[in-house]
Amino acid sequence: MTLRAAPLLGGFAALVGGIGLIAAFAPTDHLIAYAQVGSGVLAVTVGLYLILIVSWHDLRDHDPRSPRLYSLVRREVRRRALRTASSGAAIAVLVGILLSSMLLTNGAAYSISSTKDKLGADVLVVPSQTSLSAQPFYTLTYTGSSAAASGTLSFSIPPYLEGNVTQQVASISGVKQTTPQLLVTYFFPSGGCGGLDVVYIVGAATTGNFVLDSWLPTNVSQSLGGNGAIAGGEVPEFSQLPAQGQYYGVQLQRQATLPRTGTFLDHVIFVSMETANKMLQWQKAGNDPTRYGMQALSFQEGQISAVFVKFKDGANPADGAAAVSARVSGVRAYTLDSIAKAAAVQYSGLLSIFSLSGVLVWVGSLALVATVASLATNEMRGEIGVIRSLGGSRGFVRKMVATQSALTTSVAGLMAILAVWIAFNSPVVYDSVILAFKMPYVPPSPSLTGLYVAMAVLIVMVTAGIGALLAARISGRMEAYEAIRKGAR
Amino acid sequence: MIELRGLSKHYRLSGDVLVKAVDKVDLTVEEGEFAMIIGRSGSGKTTLLSLIGGLTKPTAGSVHVDGVDLWSMSDSEQSRFRAEKIGFVFQIPSLLPTLTVLDNVKLPTMFSRGVDKVGEKALALLEMVGLSEKAHAYPSQLSVGQQKRVALARALMNGPEIVLADEPTSDLDKATELEIMRLIEKVHEEGPRTLVMVTHNLELVNYATRVRTMDNGVLSKSAGQ
Secondary structure (H helix, E strand, O other), X not given: OOEOHHHHHHHHHHHHHHHHHHHOOOOOOHXXXXXXXXXXXXXXXXXXXXXXXXXXXXXXXXXXXXXXXXXXXXXXXXXXXXXXXXXXXXXXXXXXXXXXXHHHHXXXXXXXXXXXXXXXXXXXXXXXXXXXXXXXXXXXXXXXEEEEEOOXXXXXXXXXXXXXXXXXXXXXXXXXXXXXXXXXXXXXXXXXXXXXXXXXXXXXXXXXXXXHHOOOOOOHHHHHOOOEEEEOOOOOOHHHOHHHHEEOOEEOEEEEEOOOOOOHHHHXXXXXXXXXXXXXXXXXXOOOHHHHOOOOOOOOOOOEOEEEEEEOOOXXXXXXXXXXXXXXXXXXXXXXXXXXXXXXXXXXXXXXXXXXXHHHHHHHHHHHHHHHHHHHHHHOHHHHHHHHHOOOOHHHHHHHHHHHHHHHHHHHHHHHHHHHHHHHXXXXXXXXXXXXXXXXXXXXXXXXXXXXXXXXXXXXXXXXXXXXHHHHHHHHHOOHHHHHHHHOO | OEEEEEEEEEEEEOOOEEEEEEEEEEEEEOOOOEEEEEOOOOOOHHHHHHHHOOOOOOOEEEEEEOOEEHHHOOHHHHHHHHHHHEEEEOOOOOOOOOOOHHHHHHHHHHHOOOOOOHHHHHHHHXXXXXXXXXXXXXXXXXXXXXXXXXXXXXXXXXXXXXXXXXXXXXXXXXXXXXXXXXXXXXXXXHOOOEEEEEEOOHHHHHHOOEEEEEEOOEEEEEEOO
16 A cells, blocks of 8 residues: 555545535625635645645655655655646646637637527517617617726616507518517616626516527416516526515516526516516606615606517518618617627627637647746756666656656646636626626537537647657756756756 | 776867867776776766766767676666666765655665665665664755765665766765765775776875876876875
8 A cells, every 4th residue: 555544535535525515516696606616626626636646655664665656756746846836827827718718719609699599589679779789689688888987887778669669560571470578677786896797677578479488498478477587597596686576566476597698688587568567657656766776767658678570481581670670660670690690790809819819828838838847857857867877767767757747737737627617607707708708608518518628638638748748858868967967056 | 897998978069169078998997996086177087987887878989897888788778787787976966855865765776676675775774874863854954975975875775786986075074075985985895896986086095996097088097006
C-alpha cells in the first residue's frame, strides 16, 4: 500500500462533498449560488489535491523500495506549489474562456432558433412607434427601448393598440389565426440593481393562443383560469417576489412554468386578459399601486400591445406582413424570420468575436503551455542533470517532465471545464449574459453540452500532450553535466 | 579500469571560435587507483570527468570502462551502466531539493537492479558520513559541507566500482575540507574502489596514488607524485 488512508479518505470525502454540493445546485439567491458553486469547486480542488498529491506515502526509513517516478513528480508539484498553482491557473483561465466562448456562441444561436420555432407565429404586429432594429427580442416582450442609467435599467412601454386591431388583422386575406398580448407592467424584484431580474406581467388570450399552446403541456385556458399565471423559465417562485405574487389587488396562482428560451420571455408572467382587466379595475377603484411598490398601469380597458399572427399554409408571411402594415393603421408588422435574422445579424459580430477569441485563446494557451513547460523544464535542469548522472535515461527524464506537465495541465483544465459547466447552468451567469451582452442565451441541450465538454476535454488533452512533449523534448536535449552546472546558477 | 584514448571535446562558440576543452587525452586509471587531476579553473578538468562518466559526448576518441566502450552503447544501456558502475560527486551541491536527505541517498536505486535493503543501506551510508540524524531534513536545511557529504553517500548507494569526484572540497573551510577528504580516502580504501578526483587545490595531492595536471584541455605527462 503506497497511499495514506487519512488524506485519501479525506480527499474522497471532499471530492464527493464538492460534487454533491454542485449537483444539488438549485439556488434561489445569487449570493447563495456563488457561495454554493464556489464551495463546491473549492472542495473538489482540495479533494483532488489530497488524493493526487498528499495521500502518497513518503518512503519509510527501512522501506526496501526505491523512490518511484510519480513520487518525484508529486513532490516536485507539492514543493513548487506556487509555480504549479500559477501555471495551472493560467491554463484553467484559458480553457475556461475557450469553453465559455463555445457555449456562448452555440447557446445564442440555439436560443434564437428555438424561440422562433416555439413562438409558432409567422408575423408580429406592434405599434408603429416600436423600433425593431434596437433589440429584436425585447420587442417580443413589448419593451420598445431600454436605457441603462446609473447602473439601473429602465424600460419604456410603447403606446398601446386598440383591441379591434386583432380583428382587423384577422380579416386580412391569408391569416389563419391571431392572438393578442398586452404588457400590463414590469418591475424589478431585486430593486433593479444592475437590471437583474426584471419581471413583466403580460396579458394573453385564454383561447386560440397558439403561442403559449406550443409551450404548455396543458391548455392555456386551464392554466390562466381564475387568477392563474404561467411563468417564464427564470421567474422565481412567487413567494420570493415582492408582494408574494399579489399585484394590483390580484393574488396570482402559478399554474405552469415555461421552458427557458434565453430571451426576456423567460422573465414574463402571463396572466389572462380578464386578470389584467381586474388589475386595471383595482387601480381605477382608487387604489394607488405606487404604495405597493408598483408603477401605475397606463393602458385602457380593451387595449393590447401586440398581435401574433399565423398565416395559412402556402401564404407568404412577408407579403402578409406588408399587407398588415398597409391596411391596419398605426401598426407595423414584422415576420418572425426577419426578427430572428435581425437578431442573428446583430449578434453575429459579437458571436464572431467570441468564436475568433476562442481560437486565439487556444493558440494562446498552446503558447502559454509551451512557455510554462519550457520554463519549468529549464528550472528543473539541475535536477534533470543529477538524475541523468545517477543513471536515469533520457527516456526516464522525458517521462518525468511529461507526466508533470500533463498532470498540471489536465487537472487545471478539467477543473476549468467543471467550473464553466456549472457557471453556464447557473441563473447568475444566465442573467449576466443576457443583460450584460443584451444577448439571447439558453444552455444548449444536455447532449450538445456534453459534446462541447468532450471537445474541451479533447482540447485540454491535446494541449497538455503538446506541452508534455515539448517539455520532454527540451529535457531530452540537455547535456547532463551542463544541465547540473547551469541549474546551480 | 578506465582507459581514455585520444579523447577530445571541442566546442564552437559564436564568432566561429573553437574551444578545445579537452584535447587528445590519453589516460589509463587502473582498478583501485586514486587518480587526481589538478589544474586551474577552466583547464578542462570538469569536462574530462564528465567525458569519463559518459555525461558528455566526446568530439573524438574513446572511453573504455572495464573494457566496455561507453559510446558504443545506447542511451538506456549507458544509463544503466552508469547507475551500476559509476558514482558521481559534483562540485556544486546537487541534491534534489524536493526530496529528503534519505530519499536523495536512495535515489540511485531507481535506476539500478538488485540493490537490497534500500532503506537500511541508505541509513548506514548516512551514518558513515555522520548525517543519520538529518535523514528527514531537506537539502535546504543543510550546510554546503553537509550537502556534499550526503552527495558522497548517494554516490555510494549502488555500490559503484568507480567514483568520480569533481572539486568535492571547493567552497569549504579547512576543517570541512579535511573531513570530506578523510571520507573520500575511506571510500577508496574500504571499497576498494577506483577513484578519479579533479581539483585545483594542490594541497590535496597527497591523498592520491597518482596525480596528473591539466592545462588548456591537455593532460600533462608529468606526474606530480
